[in-house]
Amino acid sequence: MLTTLRPELNEKLFLRDPHETDLGRKIIATSVQLIDELGFELFTFKKLAQQIGSTEASLYRYFENKHRLLVYLISWHWAWLRFQIRFHTHNVTDPHARLRLILGIITNAHRDNAATPELDEAALYRVVVAEASKTYLTREVDQVNHDGFYREYKSLCADITAVVQEIAPHYPYPHALVSTLLESARKQLFFSQHLPSLADTPTPETAKQDILGFLENIAFSVLSK
Amino acid sequence: MLTTLRPELNEKLFLRDPHETDLGRKIIATSVQLIDELGFELFTFKKLAQQIGSTEASLYRYFENKHRLLVYLISWHWAWLRFQIRFHTHNVTDPHARLRLILGIITNAHRDNAATPELDEAALYRVVVAEASKTYLTREVDQVNHDGFYREYKSLCADITAVVQEIAPHYPYPHALVSTLLESARKQLFFSQHLPSLADTPTPETAKQDILGFLENIAFSVLSK
DNA sequence: CTCCGGATAATAGTTTTACTACCATTTATA
DNA sequence: TATAAATGGTAGTAAAACTATTATCCGGAG
Numbered sequence: 409m410l411t412t413l414r415p416e417l418n419e420k421l422f423l424r425d426p427h428e429t430d431l432g433r434k435i436i437a438t439s440v441q442l443i444d445e446l447g448f449e450l451f452t453f454k455k456l457a458q459q460i461g462s463t464e465a466s467l468y469r470y471f472e473n474k475h476r477l478l479v480y481l482i483s484w485h486w487a488w489l490r491f492q493i494r495f496h497t498h499n500v501t502d503p504h505a506r507l508r509l510i511l512g513i514i515t516n517a518h519r520d521n522a523a524t525p526e527l528d529e530a531a532l533y534r535v536v537v538a539e540a541s542k543t544y545l546t547r548e549v550d551q552v553n554h555d556g557f558y559r560e561y562k563s564l565c566a567d568i569t570a571v572v573q574e575i576a577p578h579y580p581y582p583h584a585l586v587s588t589l590l591e592s593a594r595k596q597l598f599f600s601q602h603l604p605s606l607a608d609t610p611t612p613e614t615a616k617q618d619i620l621g622f623l624e625n626i627a628f629s630v631l632s633k
Numbered sequence: 634m635l636t637t638l639r640p641e642l643n644e645k646l647f648l649r650d651p652h653e654t655d656l657g658r659k660i661i662a663t664s665v666q667l668i669d670e671l672g673f674e675l676f677t678f679k680k681l682a683q684q685i686g687s688t689e690a691s692l693y694r695y696f697e698n699k700h701r702l703l704v705y706l707i708s709w710h711w712a713w714l715r716f717q718i719r720f721h722t723h724n725v726t727d728p729h730a731r732l733r734l735i736l737g738i739i740t741n742a743h744r745d746n747a748a749t750p751e752l753d754e755a756a757l758y759r760v761v762v763a764e765a766s767k768t769y770l771t772r773e774v775d776q777v778n779h780d781g782f783y784r785e786y787k788s789l790c791a792d793i794t795a796v797v798q799e800i801a802p803h804y805p806y807p808h809a810l811v812s813t814l815l816e817s818a819r820k821q822l823f824f825s826q827h828l829p830s831l832a833d834t835p836t837p838e839t840a841k842q843d844i845l846g847f848l849e850n851i852a853f854s855v856l857s858k
Numbered sequence: 859c860t861c862c863g864g865a866t867a868a869t870a871g872t873t874t875t876a877c878t879a880c881c882a883t884t885t886a887t888a
Numbered sequence: 889t890a891t892a893a894a895t896g897g898t899a900g901t902a903a904a905a906c907t908a909t910t911a912t913c914c915g916g917a918g
Contacts, residue, residue, distance in 0.1 A: 424895095431896085447772035452875065466896055468877070541766050547672035549827045562830050580833065581847040584821055587831040588851075591820055592813045599812060602774045605787050606812040608805065622806040626813075629854040656867090677904060688868055693906070 417487060418556050421480045424470050434460045435470055436484075437527060439477055444531040448478060448539045479543045479557050484527070485536050486560040489513060490567060503574040507627060510568055515593045515620045537594045565590065576631040585630060589623050596622065643781050646705045649695050659685045660695055661709075662752060664702055669756040673703060673764045704768045704782050709752070710761050711785040714738060715792060728799040732852060735793055740818045740845045762819045790815065801856040810855060814848050821847065 419425075426432030438459050443451045453467045453474055471477040492513050497506045516533055544558065552558070565586050572582045579585070596619045600609035608622065609615040644650075651657030663684050668676045678692045678699055696702040717738050722731045741758055769783065777783070790811050797807045804810070821844045825834035833847065834840040 429895085450772060453877090454875075463897055464876085465878080465898080469895075473876075538770060541770060544828065545763060545766060545823075547675060553828060558828060562828070565831055581843075581850065582833070583831055584817075584824075584833045584844075584847045585851075587824060588813065588817045588821070591816065592809075595816055596809055596813070598770075599809075603769065603778060603783060603787070606790055606808055608807070608809045618806075619809075622809045625806065626810075626851060626855055629858055630851055633854055654866095678906090679904075689905085690869085690907080691867055694866080698905075 417480065417483050418559050420555050421476065421483060421557060422470055423468075423472060426470050426480075431460070431462060431466060432470055434462075435467060435477075436481070440481060440528055440531050440535060443478070443481075443535050443539065444528075448474075448542060475543075475546065476557075478539060479552070481532065482536055482540050482543050483557070483560040485532055485540075486564045488529075490560070490564045493564075493567065503571050504628075507568075507571050507575060508624065510571065511589065511593075511620060511623050511627065514590055515597075515616050515623060537598050540594060541591075572627075572631065576633075579631055579633075585627070589627060592626075593619060593623060643708070643784050645780050646701065646708060646782060647696055648693075651695050651705075656685070656687060656691060657695055659687075660692060660702070661706070665706060665753055665756050665760060668703070668706070668760050668764065669753075673699075673767060700768075700771065701782075703764060704777070706757065707761055707765050707768050708782070708785040710757055710765075711789045713754075715785070715789045718789075718792065728796050729853075731796050732793075732800060733849065735796065736814065736818075736845060736848050736852065739815055740822075740841050740848060762823050765819060766816075797852075797856065801858075804856055804858075810852070814852060817851075818844060818848060 424432065426436050435456070439451070439456055442456055442459060446455070451474065453464045457463050457467055471480065493510050496513060497509050500506045500509060544552075546552070565583065568586045568590075569582045572579065572586060576582075596607050596609070597615060599607040600612065600615040600619070607615075607619075609618040649657065651661050660681070664676070664681055667681055667684060671680070676699065678689045682688050682692055696705065718735055721738060722734050725731045725734060769777075771777070790808065793811045793815075794807045797804065797811060801807075821832050821834070822840060824832040825837065825840040825844070832840075832844075834843040
């Protein structure tokens, strides 16, 4: 099970595989907690090292810098989403039903009963909502992209795009639609928490369900034409 | 004309009004150039001061920090968009035509013939595309929002939402739709330039037109139900 | 005209972050 | 057991983000 939940990420994402060592696993688990708590800007390798009981230099042996660590964590989440999608849509033949399931998974509106022992999955999702855009909103996008660091996200989009194209083979914007749905799922959750006048989520309790309704409405309106 | 193009921004956005002094105007004009060139992370008050021929301490008299300066610049853009929307839809009565015009304006697909003497409007738009999310993806969102720093963006959304509600009074997600369209306009342009597999823009030349088509397709599919 | 007060800008710091070079220790293997 | 390779720890540096202090300008009161 553990192996299944630990997808193979691009090896360039790290200098040394954090899953191989005790310190490495501590880095992953503790950085999620700390970024969730402090936000990415205030998060530093020094604070992380103190929390772990290690030193800055040791952390730099695993990740080139804190941005690469963020890319690793976010990539892990995309790979994990992709795994969940494959798992839950495994024997669903109707593409409409598949897309509906996928939207449920990407809005995190489904209940998550799988165990991820090394990682606080809820904390990671909060980090994804607040910080994921920062993985590519950087001057080094093109370099980072060229090195294949966004492979997980692009694979996830490609998988969902295939479902969209199965539903509507002649729809002209399948890639844009999928990336918009993925981005909007996170952004609307962020807005519902911090800038509610930009969202339509009356109560925080039902926010994820409301967002799911919104995304389903967009997807199926657009694809049913 | 100049006064019209210089909307009243929230006074809390700055410590001293940059439009009142020579140095202030230089800060605005030069910071747009520098952020466009370096990206927000590598942009510093020291570099800006050197470029202007001033000092760090002087800049801190105008803006609390570089993040507040970014919020100011981005707010200026939202206010400017809102002005353009009012100007171009002034005597358009059909809400469908108005929304179509608005989408053209927010994708920057329309030709801009207005003069903005103090500001390189094209450079500012590139900054908006690459950096706007960073104005709210910060630990201080709630504080910054409470101080009214996102007023311009929220007013812009509110104006467009009103048009949406005129078209479809019973559509349940007007706020989410508008913020998604606004966010997607920028993000799809970014993707078309840096992560093209997430967009549907075959050539860079037609990117803005393609994105406009995508957004129109979403908006009118959703609202025509 | 000149002296004074307040506003503005420049100088020269401090603290923190991001990173690096170097040293010590442990572990794996010949 | 010897040794080198891997791992971790120490002690820096350069730059960024701010800040406290000092210098300069500028408009009015005497």
